Each structure stands twice: as C-alpha cells, then as structure tokens.
Amino acid sequence: MANRLHGSTSPYLLQHRDNPVEWWEWGSDAFDEARRRDVPVLLSVGYAACHWCHVMAHESFEDDETAALMNAHFVNVKVDREERPDVDAVYMTATQAMTGQGGWPMTCFLTPSGEPFHCGTYYPPTPRPGMPSFRQLLSAVHEAWSSGDPKVRGMGESVVAQLREQAGPLQESVVDAAVLEGAATSLLGDYDRVNGGFGGAPKFPPTMVLEFLLRHHERTGSVEALSIVEGTARAMADGGLNDQLAGGFARYSVDAGWVVPHFEKMLYDNALLLRLYAHLARRTGVDRYREVAAATARFLLTDLATPEGGFAASLDADTDGVEGLTYVWTPAQLVEALGEEDGTWAATLLGVTETGTFEHGASTLRLLREVDDAPRWERIRRALLAVRAARPQPGLDDKVVTAWNGLAVSALAEAGTALGEPAWIAAAERAATLLLDLHLVDGRLRRTSRGGVVGTAAGVLEDYGCLAEALFVLHQATGATRWLDAGTALLDTALAHFTDHTAEGAYHDTADDADALVWRPSDPGDNASPSGASALAGALLLGASLAGEGPYGEAAELALTRVGILAARAPRFAGHWLTVAEAMESGPVQIAVVGSPESRAALVQAATAHAPGGTVIVAGEPDSTPLLSDRPLIDGNPAAYICRGYICDRPVTTPEALVAALS
CATH class of the missing domain: 3.40.30.10 (Glutaredoxin)
Known part of the structure; x- marks a missing residue:
C-alpha cells in the first residue's frame, strides 16, 4: 500500500x-x-x-x-x-x-x-x-x-x-416586511457599539448581514441600519483584518477589536467585501470606501488571479510554518525600512508598538487615524510593500472553485460598473468565460479546476446559484446576451436536479444523481458565504427580472417561504436570504434604458448611482434583450423605464426625472 x-x-x-x-x-x-x-x-x-x-x-x-x-x-x-x-x-x-x-x-x-x-x-x-x-x-x-x-x-x-x-427542510414561514424589520431590530441589539460587528471573539466579517442592512436602509430610510453598516465597515477597513499595504481581507479576527487576524485570505470573503464597499461608496460617496474597494479589487487581480483567467481559492495563514510571518512588523523594522523619521511616523499611524499587538513583540498594521498626508502615506506604503515582498510569502491554493469565482465575477462586474472601472468588468468576463468553457461539462458544472484541468467533483447547489447570478450581473454590465442565456440554462439545471420534491421551495445541496452519502445534505443557513439555497434564490429573482419568462420568479418566492423562521430567529445566519428578501420587498426594481450607447450614457449613470441595491439595470437598443422588449425610444430620445414588481412608471427621458422617480 x-x-x-x-x-x-x-x-x-x-x-x-x-x-x-x-x-x-x-x-x-x-x-x-x-x-x-x-x-x-x-x-x-x-x-x-x-x-x-x-x-x-x-x-x-x-x-x-x-x-x-x-x-x-x-x-x-x-x-x-x-x-x-x-x-x-x-x-x-x-x-x-x-x-x-x-x-x-x-x-x-x-x-x-x-x-x-x-x-x-x-x-x-x-x-x-x-x-x-x-x-x-x-x-x-x-x-x-x-x-x-x-x-x-x-x-x-x-x-x-x-x-x-x-435534517429536513424548515417549516413554511414567509419573509415579509415585518420579518425584515424584526431582523434589523434584532441585529441592532447584537451590534458591538464599541468595536463594530457582532458578538465577541473570534469575529468574522458579517458581510452579507451588512448588505441586508444597507438595502434595508435604502428601502426604509433606517438611520440605525446604516450606522451599523458604516461602523462595522470602518472598523474592518482600518483594523488588522484588512491588509493596509496590499489590500485584501483576512478570514477573521481572533479578537473582538479587529486587531489580530487569522491571516489566511479567502477568495469568497474578498469577493463579498469588494461588493459591499463598492455599494457603500456608491450610496454614501465616502472616499474611504472607494479606496478599500479599489484595494480589494487590486488584491483579487494581483494576488489571486490565475494564468487561465480565474481566481485562486486562498492564501495560506502560515509562511514557512509560522503564522503571520509575512505581515507583522516591529518598530525597529519600520525604521530600518523607512528611516528614523518616516519609521516613527508610520509606527504611530499603524499601531506598531514596542510591546507588540501580535506575538514576539511584533504588531499587525492598522490605520489608527485618518491619513493627513496622502502622498507621504502612499510613498511609505509602497516602500513597506517592497520590503515585505522580499520576505518569505504564504502559499497559494491555486485551485479555481466555481461558486467562489462566481462571487468574484459578480463583485468585479458590479463594482466596476458602480465605480467606473472597466478593467474590473473585463476581468470578470475572463473568469466567467473560463468557468463556462472549462467547468461546464456536458451541461453540468464541476466544482473545481487547477492549472486549466477540470476536476472530477460535481458542482453543488452553491456553484449553480453563485455562477448564475454572476452571469446575470455580467449581462447587466455588458449587455451581452450570452451571459443571460448561460445563466438561465444553469437555473433550469438547478431546478431540475436540486429541488426537494417532498417540500415545496426547499432544495438539496447535492444533485439527484450525485455520489450517494449517508444522507443528502441540505443546509439553508448562510455562513461565511451564501448557502446554496439562498444563492439560488437570489439568482432566480434576478433571472425572473431579466428573462421575463420561465418559473424563476415563482421559485424565488417559494424558496423564501422556507426561511422565515431562520430569518426571524437567527438573522446573523440568514444575511443573504434577507438581502434577497429586501430586493423582493422593493419590487424588485427594474430599470430598462433604451437608446444608443452615447445617448443613453447619462441615464445609465443616473440609474447606477441612485438605484437601490438589488435593482436590475439593463441598457441597450430597443428589443435587444427581453427586458428591453416593447420599450421604444420616446420621440426619438433615449428613455428609462422603471418597474417595481408588476407595476411600471411612465418612462422618463432625463437623468433628473430618473433620479426623482427613484427617490
């Protein structure tokens, strides 16, 4: 043997x-x-x-x-x-x-x-x-x-x-406006008002819960919901969880104050966080959120990008068997790298002390105050990054996971659209092309690939849900119908093979023809990433808005009837479900913009800047996609059609009128 x-x-x-x-x-x-x-x-x-x-x-x-x-x-x-x-x-x-x-x-x-x-x-x-x-x-x-x-x-x-x-499905219980309000109130009670986030140590980034609260704020105007989002987002961005030199977030903080991270960096965390900070930057106009989004995107495109066009799963917590070796500093190391004056300034700015915040007198890097000299900070950041690059580096798990790459595609496409970064959208297209060309085998998804070779493990429900949503986001960002067609095909496959036929609206995590295990897993709870069922529900809702046909809308509604109890009793483990439910409670909102690329640009920009989270936005020539069908120009001018669920407003032709309608 x-x-x-x-x-x-x-x-x-x-x-x-x-x-x-x-x-x-x-x-x-x-x-x-x-x-x-x-x-x-x-x-x-x-x-x-x-x-x-x-x-x-x-x-x-x-x-x-x-x-x-x-x-x-x-x-x-x-x-x-x-x-x-x-x-x-x-x-x-x-x-x-x-x-x-x-x-x-x-x-x-x-x-x-x-x-x-x-x-x-x-x-x-x-x-x-x-x-x-x-x-x-x-x-x-x-x-x-x-x-x-x-x-x-x-x-x-x-x-x-x-x-x-x-392990059976949850009892039927809808997620309506009252449940959403109750979840927001419950989260307010769990909020750590001193450090941000929820609960004590260890503390994980509650990204999907923050997405829900941001959408809840957009729909209801809740000041409390927005305060939780901003307080936590600031704390995570300025703490040791965030790599202050290269961008990218670690998996969690070992303490309640976001000081010392568990140093592994996961693709799914960074994809979800990129999306959150891009949404916050768009909604609030705060430069710090845009900076964090840009740094996180840079981390994805630099540290996790694979030669084939996808994104690697993770960076290791250890370097040469020592946790955090690459990332931590002493005051003496800062002085050696920067000189006495800059080294002392950086130590004060970044919380590097003689006693240390980590182990053996070393400290993690945090931003303890707002930077008052941006050029100096940028020069120091680059110098420290160069020194760090000469240290031993953590290992890279370079396998490409379908679901996590789907999250990255969604984040890059959505953030690229919101923040005007076409290179991010192009990277999302490359990754989506790899997934469809390599991971889709005979109409069925495989879970992973590595080095351009697809693995043998079958895709699970989260792979179908996350990738379908990513393709729908790409369709909105580019107008290309290939992404819409591929996304709806994945939904059809998921409905055919993952539906729990004993309980309407419930799903299994494995397909009906997958390898048999001692029981068939079916976990509805959101954890570090969306559950398979909530990822599928989100994709179904998008698919219904974009394709305008098929059973997708009804399936999304039925899926939400299975998580009312979870959302009410444990909202911290239903963040993505609540995000989807907020979009449904809002309509969902659909904006169809028709006209030539040049003539419609101002309307598209207004829609992108002012539409609430979860809004479907599609732009193109009349009748070029299902959402643009039977929506003509108005007196030869570009027009925006706004619908909420089954109710549509009169079309508008100016950005000012569009913003007013969305308000």
Missing part, C-alpha cells in the same frame, strides 16, 4: 502526498478496502490555508509512529473541504452533534458503510487537560472496534438516523 495523493488536483491533498500515512482520496475504493479489512475509515478533512490543519499534519501525519498506527488499524481518507463541500457538510453536522462544536481539521471515524461513530477536530500529539493525544485516540478506537461490541458499530447507524430526521 502507498500514499495515493500524488495524482490529486487539490493543493491541500498534495500537501499530504509525502506523509508516511497511506492516504486514500474519498471514493468507493476506500470504503471497499475498509470492508475487506473490517476496519474503520479515518476521515481527515481540512483545507490548504488552514493553520491548525498544518499543525496537526506536522505533529501527527508526518510522524512515523503515528502513521504506523493509522496504517495498521484504519483506512485513512483525506478530503479537501473546498473541493468536496458535500462530504464536509455531512460529517461536520455529525461532529457538531457529537461534540457541540466543529472546525478544521475535522477528524471522524466511520464504519465501512460511512456512518460516523466518533468525531472531533484537532488532536494534539501529547495529552492535554480534557483531551487525549491523537495516538491515544487511535488506540482507543481500534480497541473498541476490535472488541466486536455491537454498540460501537451500531452507534454510527443511530447517529445517521437521528441526523436524517433533523
């Missing part, structure tokens, strides 16, 4: 290809081997940018004695959670049910039929209070399994039966 990861396309799995552990990839062959040997499957799930995954790998999976125990008594399966979110979802649910918590690395022991009978996360190489060593755990599980006790083997069946029973 041997380690079987050498041929993998997953950077995470390739990190483990030289372990002495005899790893298998997920698949029927591994479970057949477990049945043949009558041993459990040891499932280890993680991802390439995960700090504690690296720690456990170094402590245990690279250790010969530990590997010998694993090889003798288990069939060992390594899974990249980003490549197989379905596998991760099933066993994370089991881990949380058994232990009350979850995270990565995730460690599960399964029967040869796949039922989990013992689950946990990180295990140390030596015992700690309340936690056995990993080798102790291996020995205990082996002894329990070898005893032949039917309770051990039956435990997995019992766990699966209970979780299947609990």
